[in-house]
Amino acid sequence: MLKNSKIFRKFLISYIVILIIPSIAGSMSYRTSIAVTQSISIENSITQLQKAQEILERRMAEVEGFTRQLALNEDLYVLINKKPNNLDVYEIWKMTKQISSYSQTNDFLQNFYIYLKNFNIILKPGSAYFRPEHYYLTSYYNDLSLDEWKKTFFGKTHSREILPLRPFVNGGTQTSAITYLQSLPLSSTNGSSPAIVVVNIDSGTIDSLLSDFQDRYGGWANISDEQGHTISIQGTGKAEMGKLDGDPRFDKQKISQFYNGDLVITIRSKTNGWIYQAGIPRDVLMENANTIKYISWAVTGVALLIGLLVGLVLSYRNCAPINRLLGIMKEQFGKDEAIGRNEYDFLYGNISTIITNNKHLESELNRQLPLVRDAFLKRLIAGEFRTREEIESAVVLADIGLNVDTGYAGILQIHGYAGMDSVEILNELNTARLILKQAMLDDDSHILLTDLGSDRIVAIFASKSGEAGTEAERENIQNTLDKHARFVFDEYRITITAALGNYFSTAMEVSYSFEQARKTMEHTGDTNGQGTLWFSEIQMKNETYYYPLELELRLIRTIRAGDIDEAKSIVGLIIARNTETWELSVEMKHQLIGELKGTLLKLLDQKTFLESDTLENVKNRIIDISTNDAIEPIQREIDGIMEELCELIASKKNAAQAKIVEQINQYVAEAYGDPQLNLYRIAEKMERPEKYISQLFKEVTGTNLSDHLEKIRMDQAAVLLSANDQTIDEIASRVGYNSSHTFRRAFKRVMGASPSSYRQTVKD
Known part of the structure; x- marks a missing residue:
């Protein structure tokens, strides 16, 4: 039996030895659990703070990218450069509509405005303040008067300037915010600028990135700029942070260190120089250490049991193909042949024999390759191929390496041996053919040659790139034939004449060109010694017509x-x-x-x-x-x-295709609520291949079938959202989505707004 074989036992012993290693590690893990847990917790905390840093810097980069997009906005550029007395209310309204979409893409852009100095106007998404004083009535800084606000924000040029955290009133709500300032155009350097983009970023938005340190660990977090100004602070106060920075025991260069019972993590941004700090109590870090210690033995025991079962299964599965291979080898090379010291030596010896035989077979095939090529050329000129695909397959098999789709077919005849068929003459003819063929192949690699009787050679001149069917190609062929005719005559006193058919434009027409060359060869006796004759140069009066x-x-x-x-x-x-x-x-x-x-x-x-x-x-x-x-x-x-x-x-x-598309539309309109509805189901319903259905629908309607299905679902979802009597999750299920998150993304992509925003718009 398989489980009693030597190979099975070897595999099983190997897996058992491998299982011993984690068993030893399990017995020692409880001793190192505290240190490992502490190290992992520190790394996780650093990673968490780094992720918060990456998210914040990415959001700030998006804010900066937003200001650069505004700098490239042609409508805004026109407004900036207009004269104060040339105010166009429609353009102001149009610009407020344009910038409304930005606030939906980034929560850092929920509260921004653009100040136009020439009109003394503040533009916000969807609204405009024709006096900054009006805006200041609802949104202002507690520590800045109106004049200070104007002077600080609008009285000078700003380039990616970030003001630190300060108290801010937004629509009557007291909060705190940092402020991003950018002058437009970006090249403004004269102390004031035509336009200022101001982005107020609520502290709560930034605090949410660091909330885990307080909510999960009961610790604190703080972000400050290079000058020490606070950007965000949670779980502690500015006084405590001042003590921390002033304590000589605290090393500001270390990423992680313990200070007064807390693990303090410090990261400095390479982008803007901001300092990110977080503190986690030591007892929270070590909370899981004892739990890990207690369960380590239990996990080790379970792992041993599961590992043993897995080892049995893998041993059986891995040895099965080897045993089957051994059986095949014994059957092919003799059932009574001794396996030897072990099964692997037996397999190695027989596989080596197979590889050697395979190489010998490959060598023999290479030796037969000229015969395969010669047979291909003879079939080609005889017109035995029925399709172009058959020719392409034969070209690959014969390893031709040339494109024979275009060119000329011709026949070369060696003269001076008519009526002589002795062995010596035939040998001399063979030599003459070999000399002529070798000379032509050495001179031009775009020629395919095969013998046609003892004194004739068929030549296929494949077109070179850019010369197909041109007069230059005919001249090159003529010159090549003339040159080789002179060469073999001067060197070996061999006289040849050539007859060539017309140009063939596909491989299927090679046989036609060859037949023309064969008929032309019958007229070479009337050329008064001319070496080459083309089919187009003879006029034939035929007793029949050509229509095969x-x-x-x-x-x-x-x-x-x-x-x-x-x-x-x-x-x-x-x-x-x-x-x-x-x-x-x-x-x-x-x-x-x-x-x-x-x-x-x-x-x-x-x-x-x-x-x-x-x-x-x-x-x-x-x-x-x-x-x-x-x-x-x-x-x-x-x-x-x-x-x-x-x-x-x-x-x-x-008409048939239009009927199929109509059936597809009807089926999609009926079954769009099925989550399993896809191209495969539709093709199955139409009893057509998937690729055919997809290409047909695209060709007839100009729309991808998947996009059409999505549009039907979104249109129906819009109708259901307008009714306002079902939740978004229920609507997602009714229109064929198992996931409401996927539905929301699809709806926003197709309709340009989220489902909740669309419902609110309809309601308003």
Whole structure:
């Protein structure tokens, strides 16, 4: 059995040895629990104070960023630079509306205003005071008179200036606040500025960041600036802090130290120089030490028991695959083979053998790679590939490393060996082919070569970047062939001629270009010694026409798919092949046009066209095509018929798609309250793939399906909020949200306001 195997026992012993280590640590943990708890508590307190510092500095940075945003506000800039006698009340009202949104993003911006010196106006979110005295009646500092307030705030330039904590009355409520001042524009340096941004930050907002030190620990907290002015203070007074700072026993450079029974933590900000201090009583720090000591043995015992059970499970699970692997190895390499000293040596030896055999197989495959490439090229020029994807897969398998989508196909023939088939001649021909192929590959890496009989070589010239189908590419190929023809003649007295087909624009057309090269090769005897002949240079009078079956099937599939551009391209290719390079007889021309008409008539038998009202009209247009007309008007008429067919297919497709989208909208409108409603559920309902449903809805409506579902839910939530008879949690559940927090975030993102604010707005 598996549990009785050697591997199982080895794993289990290993886990038991590992369990002994925490057992020893558990027996010693109670001795060090006090020191560890004290160290952790200090670190946690420091971390907590650092987090409060980070939050406060981030909020202050947001306040500073807010003033920089105001400095870039074009409407505010216009107001600052207007003349005093050119006051526009609408612009004032517009600016108060603009700044209203800032107070919703940061609780430090709940009470701010902008003073415009040219108009002597104070702008607040949603309101304006046309005299600062009016603002001073409701919001003022207890220790500053009106004149002192104006002189201190508006009589000079401020650059990120922070005034320390001072008593402040806000709307009749007595509180304390620190004040952030920034002149606008930011470059103001002349003693006064056109505008001042004033942000009053309530002490309670800052105190909330440090409340844990008093509420949780019964301690105190204090924040002061570089000059010692108080920013925030809790659980103690300014007198006690003065004694602490003046006591020589207190080291101000230490982060943590015990002072008069308290752990005092001191952090100095590198950003603004503020000093953060917090005090925690020693007895609170050590409260959990004894509890940890008492439960340490219990935890150790439970950990041993659980660890033993886990060790049994892991031992069984880890040894199972090794035993299965051993069984496979024994089965493959012989059941009677001795395992040896241990199972791992047995596995190591057999896996090494497998790796060695794999490397040998890889080497053999690499050796066979030229044969695979040669077979690929022969299939390519023979036109055996049915799809582009099949060609791409074969290119990867053959490791071609070239893009064969565009270029020219050609045939090179070695002369001087006709009628001689002795072994010596064949060997000499093989040598000549190898010399020619090696010379061409060394000179240009964009050439693919394969043999075609004993005295012919097929060459595929892949287009280089930027040269596809250009005259420059033809000249480069011509020069390359001429150069190699001279080289092999001068060095080895080998004479070659080359025949090249027309340019192919896709890999599927390589076989067409090769067939053209093969037909061109038949005319090389009439070139009076010319080394290279192009298919476009010969005029062929053919006794038949070019319209292969595979091209007809491709045309039918293309029209069924509604791809009019590809259909026109195929018809253009057929016409070009039969008129530009061949000279068709009148009879062959009539037969070709008749075949094209027959192809179009075959399409009309499809269900899509049989149900159409335009069937008879299209059918008559096809029948009325006269084979006696010139080829150009015939091609234009065929293109027009194909356009009408493709438009009909597109309209049918659009109608079907619109129906699916309508069903989706109806289903979403009915099931939006289901929290499990998502793209998968909708696709399952529509019996379509998820990707298809998503892309279809986006294409038809211009909106993502997830955004549409969210909008439906938010619209319904807005209706329920207007009724004012359900809580926000109940509304969130009714519109398909399990979490009210997620609902609130989504509602604010879509509607621009929180649910409670929206309800209050509707109520007002």
